[in-house]
Amino acid sequence: MLSQSFQQFMELLQIDNETDINTKFKSITKRLNTSYYPDNTSEEDHGYKVGSLGRQTAIKGISDMDMLFVLPKSKFKQYNDHKSNGQSALLQDVKEQIRKRYPNESIIVRGDGQVVVITFSNYEVEVCPAFENSDGSYKYPDSKKGGKWKRTDPMVEIGESEYMIGETNEHFKYICQMVRAWKNNAGFKMGGLLIDTLVHKFFNKYPQYMTVTFEDYLFLFQDLFQYLKSQDKEKKYWQALGSRQPVFDKSKDFISKAEKAYNKIKDLNEESEDLYENLQEVFGITFPVPETVQKAEFSSYAYRSIGAAATTEQFIERMFQVDIKYTLKIECEIKANGFRVGLLRNLIRNKKRLPLSRKLRFYIEENEFEKKRNGAPYYIYWKVRNRGPEAVKRKCLRGEIEKGTSEHVEITSFKGEHFVECYIISNGICVARDTIDVPIFETPFPMKVQS
Structure with missing residues (x-):
């Protein structure tokens, strides 16, 4: 299955x-x-x-x-x-x-x-x-x-890719494509040549996967994400498949993102109750879920975590073409009684949660597309998603994607593991995205937009 x-x-x-x-x-x-x-x-x-x-x-x-x-x-x-x-x-x-x-x-x-x-x-x-x-x-x-x-020297790179596609019965191609899907879903910039290069190196390090079939993909991705998260953050460049020309990645964002993906799937097997929910969190909402699972374990998870009648949630993949090519970083300023008390990411880094009645000002901290767009127009969209039993009980799951500006204001309301996501849309394509978790520990009212 x-x-x-x-x-x-x-x-x-x-x-x-x-x-x-x-x-x-x-x-x-x-x-x-x-x-x-x-x-x-x-x-x-x-x-x-x-x-x-x-x-x-x-x-x-x-x-x-x-x-x-x-x-x-x-x-x-x-x-x-x-x-x-x-x-x-x-x-x-x-x-x-x-x-x-x-x-x-x-x-x-x-x-x-x-x-x-x-x-x-x-x-x-x-x-x-x-x-x-x-x-x-x-x-x-x-x-x-x-x-x-x-x-x-692109022809040598093309030749080496074609060779690996043939040697793996096309699975080298499929794995490279799924890594791109993961990158687009996780919302970070990673060049296609670097993706193909690292997957190429992975196959050479783990030759047992040269004869991989779709039945082996869960174990392969467990090993692949472990391989990616283990890359040296101080490394200046990787040598491209075939040509061995230097391939740079200044941010190294893929390393931390791979660690998150690895932690999501490292203990999974085909009998895991949360198998498909975690795979969708890694690869995106388009990862297929069998009908039998939708009617059983997956629907149970949906009710428990996001609510049974979660019909209002929208997904950027179903609204726009997604091809993440630029870095987007959002941050959130926390205020209490009109005074600034800190930044949300610092609070999360210190493993703390938000209390009630805090004003949250989400804003774009870095928008690489703005610097490189050459005058191309773009639009900003925001998504606020409430999760947890309180969100279900109060029928305030939200999840709509709405056009906005570089800032978005909310108020902490009830406890749950909520999140806010921002998207940059240009020429009908989502070219950048970022997400920030909003962990709230207690409050009587739903998270709502400040008017």
Whole structure:
């Protein structure tokens, strides 16, 4: 039964807009071939899908397509000898060539100055112009700080991913995809190349999983999360699968998030009463729960923890496409009788709970998307969820997702393990999210919005 849930989950994660992605890829490739190669209107020559799509590890809801377009070697001298920042000049030229095909779309050179970005209705295409090196790798432009050339070797990474997919009967691909689903559900930024690299290293460390089946997935993820949480927080970078190029992750958020996921599932087996509830907490509400479990153990848990008639709760996954690519941090200021008494995360860190009648001002402490959005509009949504017997008794579970501002005010009301979540939505995609627990130990009234 559990193996069927994992298999169904895998099927739910597969990309469902591949036809549209392929159409855009071919159209852009044809336009650039027309611009840079005389008498060449091919939809395939010199263009390559790279990134997660190229490595076949992308999932449904992916918000960008990374593509490489290889320019004629004769063009390199033109931009390398440019009087000032030839890398920027190259990116601007590619931008203008693409604009000939998409005059009405938003086309920018992204803030990091390495790719040209075309924004469509529900995803972006990131075009990286490049020149092939003699060893088969590529050099691409970086226009920051006066301009320089950087090296990348995506074809070797794609080749190694394809090899592992074949060696594991596709399970390397499925595990990489489920790690992406976990990342999106937990709400932290982690690059696709780092995900694939660490899963690749995991398979090499635990070769018994090279012949894994869906029946082994619970044990595999117990070992995988233990492996991820054990990574060195002081490590500066990991060497990418295949290419061994450095892959950086400054925040290392995945380590602490993996520890939480590990603690959720480390003692589970197929007979555990809380098996599916914990798997949904790790992988998201879309993780399939068998009908027999929904009618028995899972419905019992739902009544006990979140209430039998919890029909008002909304889930961001059912409202928007989710692809977490930016860091979002929310904090909460606690006030009593008009005076500031501290921050909620500090209170939680000290393993304390909130008393009644406290005013809570939730606010965005860090919004990385704001810094990198290049003028793209975005919206802020909040969710307040009450949990526990008191919430059920008073029929005040809440859980609706509502548009708001950078601040949201509540008052502590009744005891329970509540939580507040914030989302950043841009172009119909949830690109960042964060959650903060609100543990309240005693009070007579439900947590409510301060008017």
